[in-house]
Every structure is written in structure tokens, then in C-alpha cells.
Amino acid sequence: MRSKTSRKSSRSEMVVGVCRIRLRLSENHSLKGKRKVVKSLMGQVNSRFNVAVSEVALHDVWQEAAIGVSAIGNNHSMINSVLDKVIDFIERTSPAEITQSDIEIIHLGE
Numbered sequence: 001m002r003s004k005t006s007r008k009s010s011r012s013e014m015v016v017g018v019c020r021i022r023l024r025l026s027e028n029h030s031l032k033g034k035r036k037v038v039k040s041l042m043g044q045v046n047s048r049f050n051v052a053v054s055e056v057a058l059h060d061v062w063q064e065a066a067i068g069v070s071a072i073g074n075n076h077s078m079i080n081s082v083l084d085k086v087i088d089f090i091e092r093t094s095p096a097e098i099t100q101s102d103i104e105i106i107h108l109g110e
Contacts, residue, residue, distance in 0.1 A: 013074055013107055013108065013109050014072065014073075014074060014107075014108045014109075015072070015073055015074060015075060015076050015079050015106070015107055015108075016070065016071075016072050016079075016105070016106045016108065017070065017071045017072070017073075017079035017082065017083050017103065017104070017105050017106075018068065018069070018070045018103070018106070019068070019069040019070070019083045019086065019087070019102065019103045020056065020066060020067075020100075020101070020102045021067050021068075021086075021098055021100070021101045022064065022066050022098070022099045022101070023038075023064065023066070023067070023090075023094070023096035023097065023098060023099065024063060024064055024097045024099050025037055025038075025062075025063050025064065025065065025096045025097075026063060026097065027095060028063050029062065030062060031060065031062055033062075034061075034062055034063070034065060037065075037094075037096060038055055038065045038067065038096075041067070041090065041094050041096065042054070044093070045069065045086055045089065045090070048089065049071070049082055049085065049086050049089070050071075051069050051070060051071045051082065051083075051086065052070045053067060053068070053069050054067065054068050055067050055068075056068040064099075065096065069083060069086050071083060076105055076107070079105060080103065080105060083103050084103075
């Protein structure tokens with residue numbers, strides 16, 4: 001005879017955090033140089049924080065870049081903290097200057 005397993009009616013939630021970061025690369029003078037800096041930065045952010053990173057706009061502009069960062073989890077404050085740390089890391093280590101950053105946190109309940 002099979003035993004029935006009871007399912008607790010617990011609310012599980014998925015939290016998705018997205019961040020758009022606009023960068024100025026004032027020392028850069030070519031698309032090749034820009035791509036080198038941006039690709040390196042995205043790789044460092046991805047490996048250090050285990051987040052998804054992509055260049056999302058301004059592909060043909062030499063001295064500006066826009067990257068998107070996303071993180072997923074089940075805790076709002078943890079996701080917000082990770083994205084804040086990504087911004088701090090870029091400010092401290094990148095030759096690019098952050099000119100704008102926006103964070104949005106999305107809650108998806110079950």
C-alpha cells in the first residue's frame with residue numbers, strides 16, 4: 001500500500017534581480033579596445049559573482065557601453081546585495097566609469 005505524502009502549503013517564491021549598467025570608457029579610441037575591456041569586465045563579474053552578464057546596447061559606440069546583469073534566487077535581500085556588490089566591484093576595479101545603474105527586483109510566486 002502506498003503512503004500518501006502531505007504537501008505543505010508553503011509559498012515558494014522566485015526572485016529575479018536585473019541590473020543595467022551604463023559605462024563610459026574615456027580612454028578608449030576603437031571598437032576593438034572597447035570590446036577587450038567590456039569582455040574582460042563581463043568575464044570577471046560572471047566568475048566572481050556567478051551571475052549572467054551581457055552587453056545589451058551601444059555596441060557600435062567607442063567610448064560607451066551598456067551591460068545587463070541578472071541574478072536569481074529565493075531571497076530579495078540576497079539578490080539585491082549581489083547586484084550592489086557587482087556595481088561596487090565595477091566601480092573599484094574597472095577602467096570604465098559607471099555613468100548610470102538601475103536595479104529592478106521581480107518576485108514570482110508559485
